[in-house]
Amino acid sequence: MDFELPNDVREFCEVTRQIVRDLLPLEREYHETGIVPPQVRQTLIDNGYFALALPEEYGGLGLGALAQAAVQIELARLPPQFWTELRPLMGPGARNIVYHASAAQKAELIPGMVSGEIPIAFALTEPNSGSDPGSMRTTAVRNADGWVINGSKTYISNGKNAKYVIVYAYTDKAAGSRNGISAFLMPASTPGYSVTGTIELMGTASPGVYELTFDNCQVPADALLGEEGRGFHYALEGLNEGRMNVAATAVGMGEYALELATEEAKQRPAFGGVIADFQAIRHYLSNMATDMRAARLILLDAAWRYDQGERRRELASMAKLFATEAGSRTVDTAVQIFGGAGYCRGYAVERMYRDIRITRIYEGSSEIQRNTIARELLR
Numbered sequence: 090m091d092f093e094l095p096n097d098v099r100e101f102c103e104v105t106r107q108i109v110r111d112l113l114p115l116e117r118e119y120h121e122t123g124i125v126p127p128q129v130r131q132t133l134i135d136n137g138y139f140a141l142a143l144p145e146e147y148g149g150l151g152l153g154a155l156a157q158a159a160v161q162i163e164l165a166r167l168p169p170q171f172w173t174e175l176r177p178l179m180g181p182g183a184r185n186i187v188y189h190a191s192a193a194q195k196a197e198l199i200p201g202m203v204s205g206e207i208p209i210a211f212a213l214t215e216p217n218s219g220s221d222p223g224s225m226r227t228t229a230v231r232n233a234d235g236w237v238i239n240g241s242k243t244y245i246s247n248g249k250n251a252k253y254v255i256v257y258a259y260t261d262k263a264a265g266s267r268n269g270i271s272a273f274l275m276p277a278s279t280p281g282y283s284v285t286g287t288i289e290l291m292g293t294a295s296p297g298v299y300e301l302t303f304d305n306c307q308v309p310a311d312a313l314l315g316e317e318g319r320g321f322h323y324a325l326e327g328l329n330e331g332r333m334n335v336a337a338t339a340v341g342m343g344e345y346a347l348e349l350a351t352e353e354a355k356q357r358p359a360f361g362g363v364i365a366d367f368q369a370i371r372h373y374l375s376n377m378a379t380d381m382r383a384a385r386l387i388l389l390d391a392a393w394r395y396d397q398g399e400r401r402r403e404l405a406s407m408a409k410l411f412a413t414e415a416g417s418r419t420v421d422t423a424v425q426i427f428g429g430a431g432y433c434r435g436y437a438v439e440r441m442y443r444d445i446r447i448t449r450i451y452e453g454s455s456e457i458q459r460n461t462i463a464r465e466l467l468r
Contacts, residue, residue: 097156098155098156098159099159102159102163105160105164108132109164109166109167111132112129112132112171113167115128115129116168116440119168119170120434123295123296125171129167129171130174134204134205138160138164138172138175139175139178139203139204139205140203141175141179142157142178142179142183142184142187142330143183143202143203144187144195144199147195147196147199147200147203148203148204149199149203153392153396154330154333154392154395154396155389155395157179157334158333158337158388158389158392159389159392161179161338161341162337162341162344163341165337165338165339165340165342165345166342168440168444169292169293169294169338169444170294170295173247173293173294174205174208174247176246176334177208177209177211177246177247178202179331180327180330180452181211181323181326181328181330182209182210183202183209184326184327184330184331185255185272185323185324185327186202186255186314188323188327189272189315189316189319189323190314193311194311206252207252208247208250208251208252208253209247209251209252209253209254209255210245210247210248210250210251210253210254210255210299211246212242212245212248212254212301213225213242213257213324214242214243214244214245215240215241215242215243216241219244220453222257222270222321223265223266223321225240225258225259225270226240226241227239227240227257227303228240228259228260228262229258229259229260229271230260231260232307234307234309235309235310235311235312236260236273236307236308236310237306237308238273238281238303238305239303239304239305239306240258240303241301241302241303242256242301242303243288243298243299243300243301244288244451245298245299245301246294246299248284248299248300248301249287249299252276252278253274253275253276254276254277254282255272255273255274255275255314256272256275256303257270257272257320257324258320259271260317261318264318266321267321267322268318268321269318270318270320270321270324271313271314271316271317271318271320272313272314272324273312273314274312274314275306275312279307279308280307281303281305281306282302282303282304282306283302283304284300284301285301285302286299286300287299287300291444291446291447292440292443293444328405328453329400329402329405330395330405332406332408332452332453333392333395333409335413335452336388336391336405336408336411336412336448337412338448339384339409339413339415339448340381340384340385340388340412340416342416342441342444342445343377343380343381343384343415343416343419343420343445344381344385345437345441346377346419346420346422346437346438346441347374347377347419347423349427349437350373350374350377350423350427350438351365351374353427354374354426357428370426373425374426376422377418377419377422380416380418380419381415381419383411384411384416387408388408390404390408391404391407391408392408402461403461403466406453406457406458406461409448409453409458410459410462413445413448413449414449416445416448417445417446420438420441420445421442423438424442
């Protein structure tokens with residue numbers, strides 16, 4: 090499916106497709122041991138994938154939203170556990186650093202993010218604060234030495250490995266969520282910070298996501314990210330790119346599932362022929378192909394417009410909503426085409442069936458996307 094991508098982006102996608110082909114055979118080892126083979130991470134670092142979205146002046150590649158989306162579509166053929174660390178580097182956390190960190194903060198963090206030496210985590214969600222960040226309970230109180238952070242976060246990807254955590258906390262409860270939440274760059278070595286639990290998932294992350302606790306964590310005044318009271322806006326700003334990234338993951342999984350299902354339909358014998366001879370299977374494949382072509386076009390259009398400065402919230406929401414739901418339908422149908430084998434561990438479609446389900450929930454659920462689209466339409 091070639092959609093007139095710029096030549097440099099197309100070439101990067103072709104290189105990525107070959108790297109993915111080389112790494113896919115390691116999936117079996119991962120399923121047998123539960124451990125991602127270390128050469129996977131090193132291959133991604135060596136080939137610049139940790140640098141995709143980060144500024145060139147700090148050693149990054151500085152790719153725009155269109156290039157990131159196209160490359161992530163290719164990467165999404167891999168088990169998501171193989172590139173868990175990449176997602177924070179292209180999502181809201183990294184964008185908050187790129188857009189709002191001080192020159193000193195950027196110089197300290199970004200080169201290490203590019204090299205893989207400084208993993209980061211984006212800590213926004215709390216046990217009682219998911220789609221409604223305004224209900225968060227984590228606080229940061231100013232004192233003579235800077236700020237003292239108290240509270241907890243949950244469902245945090247990369248929480249255990251992160252060397253820096255981007256923490257969102259109320260600095261002025263009376264100002265409300267829009268003006269009272271701030272963001273902080275906190276080293277994971279800060280006394281009082283701890284990873285207090287692991288939440289195992291159906292798929293996506295290994296071994297799961299994490300619960301974090303902040304118990305009188307003292308951070309200096311210069312740990313503040315950007316302006317005081319702007320944290321809510323920073324989180325929403327980064328979510329546009331995060332939502333397109335999730336959409337790209339869903340498109341990649343859906344296209345891979347379509348490819349596998351098509352090959353299975355052409356080879357699997359039934360009643361003296363193959364199952365592709367039957368109209369029901371042909372209609373399945375037709376619907377899958379139509380869904381995935383539409384999802385890719387909606388996503389790439391939103392990403393291209395974002396690069397042109399047309400950063401409309403509803404376009405990112407449309408891309409995420411349609412791509413994740415179309416991708417889920419496609420993977421589900423692929424399992425049906427594979428029959429009993431599609432329900433067995435060891436088959437990529439079974440793995441994707443578990444992995445793609447989260448895309449309709451995180452970075453804003455499908456219901457939140459519909460609310461966002463409607464709100465923008467009714468303005």
